[in-house]
Amino acid sequence: MAKIFNFPKKNNGDPEAAAAEQVSWTYKDRIRSHRMVIFYRALLALILTAAIVAALIIQARNRVYTEAEVSASADNHSIRTENMIEFAGTILSYGMDGAACVDVDGKALWNITYQMQEPMISVQGNMAAIGDYGSRTIYLLGTTGSIGEISTTMPIYKFCISQSGETAVILNDTDTTWIYLYNVTGDILAYFKTTMRQSGFPVDVTISPNGKLVGVSYIYVDSGEMRSRVSYYNFGDVGQNETDNYVSGYEYMGTVIPAIHFMDNEYSFAVADDRIMFYKGAEKPVSHAEHLVSDEIQKVFYDDKYVALVFYSDQAEYRYHIEVFNKNGNLVDEREYNSEFKDIVMTGEYVYIYSESRACIYRVNGNTLYEGTLPRSAYLLIPGERSGQFTTVNSDTVDTVRLR
Secondary structure, three states: OOOOOOOOOOOOOOHHHHHHHHHHHHHHHHHHHHHHHHHHHHHHHHHHHHHHHHHHHHHHHHOOOOOEEEEEEEEOOOOOOOEEEEEOOEEEEEOOOEEEEEOOOOOEEEEEEOOOOOEEEEEEOOEEEEEEOOOOEEEEEEOOEEEEEEEOOOOEEEEEEOOOOOEEEEEEEOOEEEEEEEOOOOOEEEEEEEOOOOOOEEEEEEEOOOOOEEEEEEEEEEOOEEEEEEEEEEOOOOOOOOHHHEEEEEEEEOOOOOEEEEOOOOEEEEEOOOEEEEEEOOOOOEEEEEEEOOOOOOEEEEOOOEEEEEEEOOOOOOOEEEEEEEOOOOEEEEEEEOOOOOEEEEEOOEEEEEOOOEEEEEEOOOOEEEEEEOOOOOOEEEEOOOOOEEEEEOOOEEEEEEEO
């Protein structure tokens, strides 16, 4: 037989209890309703705040400046004028008889003296290396001063330093070329030799920020035909069991590859005279993308996100054509430019093109923020934390420039 459950009455027919219960439920409903009102008000405030922030971001991105003015200036007595380069937010200048470093306020941080005929420099993060072509010494530098030296037994051809201080060096020895890897104290970590018969002559070298991967571009002749090769070497655990730490490589016919560079620990690119190639891989880099070019590449600029190729423009009213690729190898921006320039600096989403007297600042795949004259001559331009501010350096002053 089915059982029937009779639920007891909550108030047992008591009118006063029923009234009290009704009051209780009414109070609970009011609390619930009040909480919902607070919730919806908070949600509305959040939506309005997000909309305002989005509007301000869009406004900032689309803002156009018409004037540039010096908002602060410092005397420059320590900077050498031969060569200047941004160095982890400071200004590093170097020449044949020494190098010096100052901050953006013009305050001297350090200087060193040496004698070189053809000084070369490599900068990555807060590490820099300066050496002389054909010499046997490389000076390792940080923003606080000298860190150490690398002494080689053969003449230096090229080198590249990582953010962690490892330095890959190409050394010439008559018919053999050697590639050495040194740590920040100048000790040898690894080395291997190359010959024209074996792999070709090394043209350029790059090292990943963490010092694990080394990339080398080679040129060689096979059956009377010129060829190039991009080779990668892993000096971490993955490459220990490989011959000469070699982990991957790609060959290209009828072209020269004068430049190869790591953008970060995973992405790298190489530029040939007829194409740009992108590679991906933190252990064994693989070919990721490739773009053939029909015009001669005039200059190459890059940061950790983008690569810019500069060509002569085929439009009569312009002088240059600029193409910008992201690290995946996608063409994300191209435009024409009609003035001579000293340098192109890329940071974040912004591209700075400048000469001693003019500057053009634009956002990748976006609008031009500013194009016009500079208040004072610029040997070097360093972008600021905000797009409307930057630092310029000349032989007399270090200037903070604001756009308005």
